[in-house]
Amino acid sequence: MTMGKTVREYSSEELRRYNPRKNLEKYQKDLRVIKRGDRVVIEDLIQRIQEEMDQIQRAKRLAEKRWKKALTDSDYLGSVALDLLNFYQGIERTFEVIAKGIDGKIPKNGEWHRKLLDQMAYEIKTIRPAILSAETKTILDEYRKFRHLIRTIYSFQLNAEKIKGLVVKLPKAWKGFQLDLTDFINQFLKSHSAGNPPH
Numbered sequence: 001m002t003m004g005k006t007v008r009e010y011s012s013e014e015l016r017r018y019n020p021r022k023n024l025e026k027y028q029k030d031l032r033v034i035k036r037g038d039r040v041v042i043e044d045l046i047q048r049i050q051e052e053m054d055q056i057q058r059a060k061r062l063a064e065k066r067w068k069k070a071l072t073d074s075d076y077l078g079s080v081a082l083d084l085l086n087f088y089q090g091i092e093r094t095f096e097v098i099a100k101g102i103d104g105k106i107p108k109n110g111e112w113h114r115k116l117l118d119q120m121a122y123e124i125k126t127i128r129p130a131i132l133s134a135e136t137k138t139i140l141d142e143y144r145k146f147r148h149l150i151r152t153i154y155s156f157q158l159n160a161e162k163i164k165g166l167v168v169k170l171p172k173a174w175k176g177f178q179l180d181l182t183d184f185i186n187q188f189l190k191s192h193s194a195g196n197p198p199h
Contacts, residue, residue, distance in 0.1 A: 045101045046185065049094055053178070056090035059083050060174050067167045070160070077163060078155040084166050085150050088143035091177055095120050095131075102128055102188075117144055131184045136176035139169060 063083035070076035095116050099106040103124060107115035121137040123130040132140070146166055150158075 042189070045097060048097050049181070049185075052090050052094045052097070053181075056087060056094075056177075057174070059086040059090060060170050063087060063167055063170060067164070070163075074160070077158045077160060080163055080167065081146075081150050081155070081158055084143065084163065085147055087170070088140070088147045091140065091143075092116065092147075094181070098128075098131065113144055113147070114141075117141060129184065129187050132180050133176070136173075136180050139173045139176060142166065142169070143173065 060083075063080050066076050066079045066083060070080050092113065096106060099116060099119060103119065104127075106112075107119065117132075117137060117140060121130055121132045121134065143166065146162070
């Protein structure tokens, strides 16, 4: 296994025009060049990822919207925390789809949430390239840790500054996740359509 992937720099114009749904829909057309058995599997995988992406984006928008209200009404902190939890859980469900459908294995037992995130940053030779860059993995790990924290404390114990930091980083976390995932799907489909295993 090889850790991480090369971090690609994107211009502000690229990020502004980026549309994850449009990109994922484009890949469905590419499935025609893949043999039938693999095509069915990959088509289902892309559809499931697409559905999760919609929900993740919705959780992101809700967190940002409710955070604005929390600035003047602390009762909204709990709602923002729940939205942040949903944001990462949606991303984690996407990882589970890939781990089960492509890697053929998913971590179990203790610390499986951390192990699953680690798995997405590794290349698995002859199976797939790394999915996450080191930068994206690092920022998503903050949301993973928050996921654990929020499930072990009362809502009135929430730290407003901690939540603020996560809300502020949402755009970067979301874009990094989208771009890494889209690059992965592109590489994965190309390798299958060419009849070559991923490198």
